[in-house]
Amino acid sequence: MPSAADSTLPSGRRSLAATDIALGPLDGRYRVDAAPLVDHLSEAALNRNRLHVEVEWFLHLTEQAVLPGLSPVNAEQRDGLRSIVTGFGPEEIAELAAIERETVHDVKAVEYFIGRCLPALGLEALTPLVHFACTSEDINNLAYALGIRDAVREVWAPTAQRVVDQIRELGEAHAETPMLSRTHGQPATPTTLGKELAVFAHRLDRQLARIGRQEYLGKINGATGTFAAHVAAAPAVDWLEVSRTFVEGLGLTWNPLTTQIESHDWQAELYADVARFNRILHNFCTDVWSYISIGYFKQIPVAGATGSSTMPHKVNPIRFENAEANLEIANGLLDTLAATLVTSRWQRDLTDSSSQRNVGVALGHGLLALNNVAKGLRQLDVAGETLADDLDHNWEVLGEAIQTVMRAEAIAGTPGMDNPYERLKELTRGHRVDEARLREFVGELGLSDGAEGRLQRLTPGSYIGIAAKLARRA
Structure with a gap:
């Protein structure tokens, strides 16, 4: 293995190790995105x-x-x-x-x-008071808690909230834009684009609320959590109270009962919540990618940008694909941290020391993903004509409405409403039904005037229930 000072590699190529080049992408290609966490x-x-x-x-x-x-x-x-x-x-x-x-x-x-x-401060006589009665972990656990707290509250969470707000605003703008749903990948009861976006905004908001309630714990109680050195030096002092007021004075939650290490359970809780947020956002990215692929969203070309190196017509959904990859990397680290940090051999081992140095890497990849989603959303335009055309080619989705109205009519005593599901299944399954055939079918059912009128006025684009109202709830 060549050293950083070597000028060439065994292959004959010039070594890059001695130059100021980052090994990881967060300190190289994506440094601007990750910089706020530094x-x-x-x-x-x-x-x-x-x-x-x-x-x-x-x-x-x-x-x-x-x-x-x-x-x-x-x-x-x-x-x-x-x-x-x-x-x-x-x-x-x-x-x-x-x-x-x-x-x-x-x-x-x-x-x-x-x-x-x-x-220089006239305090040389108090030099022994520095690090008094402390083990290294007394300092480290508090330093990490402060850094993680501030990184989440000041950098990650505000960025995440801005992305959720973007999703919410796009949903509100299209609360009434009808869209064909797909369950199991097949045409299903229509919804609105806004309502589907609102579902994601609502899910992500719940996770941000959980993260916002997170406690950041800290301890300062000596080599094995017993205050032994403290009591040996000053037995009359209420060291529990001194410890509590100090930790709380730092803006952290006091943990009174630990081994040498603060148990890191709060970190596992935090990383699980952040990972869950990431998984929901990943789901959002794959859905948006899929909507782009079927033409529901158009991507606004960026001047001078290349979509494909060989196919000039393409505008690739790279922002959402990049976000997916970085969310997966972030969660791989977050899951590992959550599993590793809650375990320590007896009173102390150093597995947490190496692990915690990667918290910034985990949040950094998540931050990079958030920035990509934000950029991707700004480059989206809704293809209203494609949405409307898709609905107009799927009149069979009204089968649910017709058979449900028939059930209601049967309960009300209207004759001839037997086997509604089976009759609609025979009409619609396995082939397309156009508007004319569906309206003819409704007219032959013998429904009450009110029920028949409602169904005859119904279209795939108007069969959206209270989707618009639901969209605005987010």
């Missing part, structure tokens, strides 16, 4: 959140005066400590990386980094 789920963002947790724990301990001689720092010192976090940029990232190369431990490097900042 501020929350990159390694640098994780370290910034670790600094945040360490600094706030330091301040919390001084404010609570948990140790003899400990008192709150002054306002200037407090602001100086917090500026370690707010000022964390490229130079600080490089300095922290250099410390980690020495410690070979990421959280210990954060502790030392903060310790180096204390003398």
Whole structure:
């Protein structure tokens, strides 16, 4: 295996490994789409959140005066400590990386980094208070919870909501546009395009509501969750209360009972809900793709874009196909994370450490899919003539209405309404029935005047029930 410094590969080709080229698509081809997550789920963002947790724990301990001689720092010192976090940029990232190369431990490097900042603030004597009574997981679980929470709330969920709003708005615009349904791929009782879109908007909204109620749990209770070191150092302190107020002060939900690790159950719950949202959106993409294939949707050509490298007439539904692929990749990772993170050997193993570093990749592929769906929707136009023509060639779908009216007539005492289903089955199954034959059939049934009038006025395009009303409910 050649090193990054090698100039050529065994094949004789020039090596690209030493250049600034991304291995993964989210950091390469699709970086613009995934970039908003970098501020929350990159390694640098994780370290910034670790600094945040360490600094706030330091301040919390001084404010609570948990140790003899400990008192709150002054306002200037407090602001100086917090500026370690707010000022964390490229130079600080490089300095922290250099410390980690020495410690070979990421959280210990954060502790030392903060310790180096204390003398300038007049707090050198309090250096032992940094990372006081903490295990690495006390810091990591809170840092990850903060990063994941902010990534979901500030990036993924708003993007998802905008896509759902697009679907809803398109549905509202076509609430009354009649469309032939297909059940099992066969012509079925008509609906409206708007109602079918509203179903997806409603389903996706439910998942967003669940995600919006998600708790982001955190703990700070020592090496095995017993507060043993805390009690050994300060036995009179109510460490449960100190822990609770600290975690809740970070804007997280306190988990009082853990092993060395926070159990990650909340992450499994979140990833299951996000994956379910993705699966519904995937279903939406395959339906839209299918409607495009039968001409219900027309794609608006983009100036200068190539649909096919050899067939100039084509405008391929690439946005929805790209979204499908990325939703599948996202869910493969989300499902793995949900299954892996809820399990730990005894009090601690490191499988979660490697796993959690891929949360950004999972959400990144989902974000890429959402952006593709949004772009695809903006390039759709409804082919009203195709919808109307399809309905006009399927008058047999009124068979359901006729046999149901016959049942109602039979209950009301109208004679001659025997075997309605079988009579319509004989008329319609296996062959097309045009308007003239269907109206003739209705006229021969002997229905009451009101019932016959309703059926004679009915067309495939008007046989939509309250679909328009349902569409507007979304």
